[in-house]
Amino acid sequence: METLMAYVVGLLFTASIYMMLRRSIVKLVIGLIILSNAANLLIFVVAGLTRGAPPLIPDGASEVVGAVADPLPQALILTAIVIAFSVLAFAVVLIRRAYEVVGTDDLDKMKDTDT
Amino acid sequence: MNPELVLPILIPLTAGALSLAFWRSIKLQRILAVIATGLLLAAGIWLMHSTIEQGFLVVEMGSWPAPFSIVLVSDVLGAIMIVLTGIIGLAIAIYSLASTPKGHEKFGYYPLMHLLLAGVAGAFLTGDIFNLFVWFEVMLLASFALLTLGGERAQMEGAIKYVTLNLFSSAIFLSAVGLLYGMVGTLNMADIAQKLNSVEDPGMVTVVSLMFMVSFGIKAAAFPLFFWLPASYHTPQVAVSALFAGLLTKVGVYALYRVFTLIFTQDVAYTHTILLWAAALTMLTGVLGAAAQFEFRRILSFHIVSQIGYMLLGLALFTPLALIGGVFYIMHHIIVKTNLFLVSGITYRLLGSYELKNLGGVYRQRPYLALLFLIPALSLAGIPPLSGFFAKFIVVKASLEASEYVISAIALLVGLLTLYSMIKIWAEVFWKKVPDHVTDVGRLNGEIKNTHNWAYYVPVVGLAACTLIIGLYGQPIYVLAETAADQLMNPQLYIEAVLGGTPK
Numbered sequence: 001m002e003t004l005m006a007y008v009v010g011l012l013f014t015a016s017i018y019m020m021l022r023r024s025i026v027k028l029v030i031g032l033i034i035l036s037n038a039a040n041l042l043i044f045v046v047a048g049l050t051r052g053a054p055p056l057i058p059d060g061a062s063e064v065v066g067a068v069a070d071p072l073p074q075a076l077i078l079t080a081i082v083i084a085f086s087v088l089a090f091a092v093v094l095i096r097r098a099y100e101v102v103g104t105d106d107l108d109k110m111k112d113t114d115t
Numbered sequence: 116m117n118p119e120l121v122l123p124i125l126i127p128l129t130a131g132a133l134s135l136a137f138w139r140s141i142k143l144q145r146i147l148a149v150i151a152t153g154l155l156l157a158a159g160i161w162l163m164h165s166t167i168e169q170g171f172l173v174v175e176m177g178s179w180p181a182p183f184s185i186v187l188v189s190d191v192l193g194a195i196m197i198v199l200t201g202i203i204g205l206a207i208a209i210y211s212l213a214s215t216p217k218g219h220e221k222f223g224y225y226p227l228m229h230l231l232l233a234g235v236a237g238a239f240l241t242g243d244i245f246n247l248f249v250w251f252e253v254m255l256l257a258s259f260a261l262l263t264l265g266g267e268r269a270q271m272e273g274a275i276k277y278v279t280l281n282l283f284s285s286a287i288f289l290s291a292v293g294l295l296y297g298m299v300g301t302l303n304m305a306d307i308a309q310k311l312n313s314v315e316d317p318g319m320v321t322v323v324s325l326m327f328m329v330s331f332g333i334k335a336a337a338f339p340l341f342f343w344l345p346a347s348y349h350t351p352q353v354a355v356s357a358l359f360a361g362l363l364t365k366v367g368v369y370a371l372y373r374v375f376t377l378i379f380t381q382d383v384a385y386t387h388t389i390l391l392w393a394a395a396l397t398m399l400t401g402v403l404g405a406a407a408q409f410e411f412r413r414i415l416s417f418h419i420v421s422q423i424g425y426m427l428l429g430l431a432l433f434t435p436l437a438l439i440g441g442v443f444y445i446m447h448h449i450i451v452k453t454n455l456f457l458v459s460g461i462t463y464r465l466l467g468s469y470e471l472k473n474l475g476g477v478y479r480q481r482p483y484l485a486l487l488f489l490i491p492a493l494s495l496a497g498i499p500p501l502s503g504f505f506a507k508f509i510v511v512k513a514s515l516e517a518s519e520y521v522i523s524a525i526a527l528l529v530g531l532l533t534l535y536s537m538i539k540i541w542a543e544v545f546w547k548k549v550p551d552h553v554t555d556v557g558r559l560n561g562e563i564k565n566t567h568n569w570a571y572y573v574p575v576v577g578l579a580a581c582t583l584i585i586g587l588y589g590q591p592i593y594v595l596a597e598t599a600a601d602q603l604m605n606p607q608l609y610i611e612a613v614l615g616g617t618p619k
Contacts, residue, residue: 020283025275032282039286043293047300073296075247080289083252087285090259091278096270097263110272113346 005045012038024109025095032091036084040077050105117147118173119165120187122158123236124198126151139350143213144225151229152208155236156201159194160387166194167598171612174240181614182306188242188613191599192442196239199449203361206310206453211354212611213570214460219264219352227264231358238366242613244292245302249369251288251334255281258363261355262347273347279287280343282335291326297322305613308378308606317381324379324386335367337427338397341420344394345404348413348419349469352433353460356412360419361453365445372441376603377610383433390431395525398424402532409457411469414536415452418495421529422448422548427525429510432517438445438600440509445584446592447494447502454491454578459573464542465559471540476549478561485545487572489552490579492541494565494586497533505593526619580599 021033034088050069057064099105118134119595130151137143166172172189175181189197207228214226234254241247287368296302298319314320314368329340336344345365348356354458401421408414426448459469461484466474478485494501497508506528514523548554557563585592602608 015438020279028275028279032279033285035286036289039289039293042290043296046293046297048297070300072302073293076293076296078364078517079245079249083249086257087252087259087282091282094259094263094271094274094278097266101266101268101271105277113273113276113350114268 002045005041005049008044009038009045012041020050025098025105027106028107029088029091029095030097036080036088040084043073043076043080045071117165117172117174119161120157120172120189120240120289121159123162123200124187124233124240125157126155126158127229127236128293130231131226132228134226135223137286138464138547141217141220144220146226148208148211148225149205152232155232156198156205159198162189163191163194163198163303166191167595170602171609173613182301182303185246186242186303186304186305187240188609189240190602190612191595191611192369192372193597194568194602195442195446195599196365197236198363199365199446200232200235200239202578203358203449204226206578207358207361209496209570210357210457210460210574212385213353214354214565216265218300219554221590222263222264224264226256227261228358231362235362235366240370243302243305243461244295244304244307247377248285248288248292251366251370252285253286255303256365262351262356264355265352266406267350270350273350273360276343277347279378280333280340282331284340287333288330289325291323291330294319294323294326300600303613304373304377306612309610311378311381311612315588320379321382324375324382327374327379327388328386328390329456331367331370332393333416334364335371335423335427336364336397336420337367337393337423337611338400338420339393341397341401341423345416345418348416348490349410353412353463353569354454356454357456357460360456360578362417364419365422365426365449368423368445371427373431374440376433379614380606387431387433389520391522391526394424395522396424397421397427399525402529402536406532406539407534408445409471409543411471411474411540412456414540415455415459416601418533418536422452422495422532424529425507425510425526426513428522432513432519434513434517435604436509436515436516439596440506440513441511442599443593443602444506446596447506447582449587450578450581451491451494451503454575454582455495457489457571457575457578458488458491461575464565464571466549467554467555468518468553468560471543473550473553474544475547475553476556476559478545480561485541487575487579488545489541492537493534494582495593496537497530498534500586505586505589529575 016031016034019027047070053068055068055071130147134144134147166189175184177184188320237250264271275503298314299307333340359522398421401417405414405417426441426444429437463469494503497503511523511526554566
């Protein structure tokens with residue numbers, strides 16, 4: 001399962017970078033969305049996947065019994081998803097405004113501030 | 116319990132929330148901005164005082180013991196950065212009173228400024244690597260909004276590059292944190308540092324360390340990842356430019372300092388050699404880029420890049436003297452660079468342009484302003500007895516002691532080229548006559564009365580005074596940098612202070 005997920009993470013990173021290298025700013029934002037998902041999935045997988053063992057302490061015991069899933073990566077992902085959501089919401093508004101102001105969605109035509 | 120450790124984060128956050136509550140009353144927001152940044156500076160000085168007394172300050176959030184809770188840690192470097200944040204925050208708040216357009220103030224300029232300061236302060240004080248990511252995002256989101264406030268074409272174009280590169284860097288940072296957690300199973304930086312030494316696969320540690328280097332390198336605008344900075348920093352209104360120039364890239368530099376002295380010191384010969392050459396090329400490309408520019412703020416933006424190189428050089432050489440130089444350089448640079456941007460804002464107000472070809476004659480009409488420009492400009496170039504000379508001197512001396520002669524030569528050459536750029540600005544903006552095609556000179560000649568002049572000049576004079584103090588009365592500052600560098604060179608102290616639970 002971990003090996004499969006590793007390939008999925010790799011695939012997501014590849015797809016996102018491909019999209020970000022396109023000239024259209026819409027595709028750029030799609031690339032950013034996939035990128036944040038790839039990073040989240042990476043965190044989830046990298047700490048190891050444990051099935052069917054929630055980190056709950058049984059009645060009467062003072063600590064968990066046996067191997068349980070690590071709850072921390074899930075907490076991290078939750079934080080990261082919220083952050084990515086807000087940042088991407090901003091990015092979507094930004095490209096819309098940029099399209100309105102500049103009048104193109106072609107990154108190659110947005111070079112006024114570069115040189 | 117050390118309240119002074121929490122205050123630098125709490126004050127701007129509260130001020131931001133209050134500013135939102137007073138959304139309709141711009142006047143209250145303006146008063147609040149000055150008071151809150153003043154309090155931030157006061158809290159920073161308090162923090163500095165107790166940090167020097169006690170060595171390290173540690174607060175465990177929620178009173179959970181150290182490796183499990185999020186800790187706030189302050190060592191001397193962190194305290195220095197907080198004091199600088201306070202100084203720059205106060206200067207920008209006063210300057211904004213006059214320079215910020217009404218429309219920007221109505222759309223939440225002050226709440227965003229407070230939020231940005233909170234993010235910066237949090238990044239300087241946290242002792243938890245994931246928490247550092249969160250503070251970075253707080254800071255970034257505020258900076259995105261500040262950068263696009265106004266919504267002009269150039270701002271939109273600059274913002275797309277700024278936002279994309281910074282989000283990309285955040286994604287790398289997040290992935291690196293995930294991989295690190297997978298290896299050591301902890302997020303507390305002190306705990307990570309301790310456990311990394313017993314990881315079975317040191318090659319993997321180096322890979323992760325390079326991911327951190329790339330991520331923070333983008334945020335610090337190091338070579339070859341700096342191009343978002345000169346494309347965006349000259350687009351927003353000037354107070355925002357100055358705030359970004361002073362603080363944002365330095366957060367990236369601070370993160371590099373923290374991570375590559377505390378956590379990734381296993382393979383110094385490999386990682387720090389990459390940093391060394393990145394530093395040299397950062398200096399060189401930045402200064403050459405500046406030489407090709409003829410717009411006030413673009414020149415200054417490229418100089419941010421080249422100066423970042425000196426700070427990285429201090430870290431890359433990784434000797435006690437080099438770290439002293441690096442820390443000293445950060446202190447000097449934040450103040451000087453912000454000041455130069457503020458001066459560019461004043462000349463913009465006088466003549467209505469940032470293009471050198473549309474500027475001129477300022478020396479004739481405003482000799483005192485020319486002097487106020489010369490202090491930070493010469494300091495940036497490293498002319499004694501100003502602060503920049505000592506900062507460069509220490510870094511170059513350290514590189515000579517480490518027998519890196521090529522690097523020293525580059526550092527000295529870059530200093531010379533910096534002087535060239537500053538002289539270019541001096542000659543074009545201050546020395547030459549007002550060009551004939553410029554007709555709008557009423558403000559320059561004093562025919563149109565300038566309102567709120569004091570708010571423009573107080574921060575510039577104050578920051579110039581700081582530059583002079585660092586230059587002329589440098590011994591205490593040097594001792595401060597020495598203590599900071601000493602703590603950075605001995606990460607064991609940091610680890611003990613955090614995991615031991617009691618301030619040492």
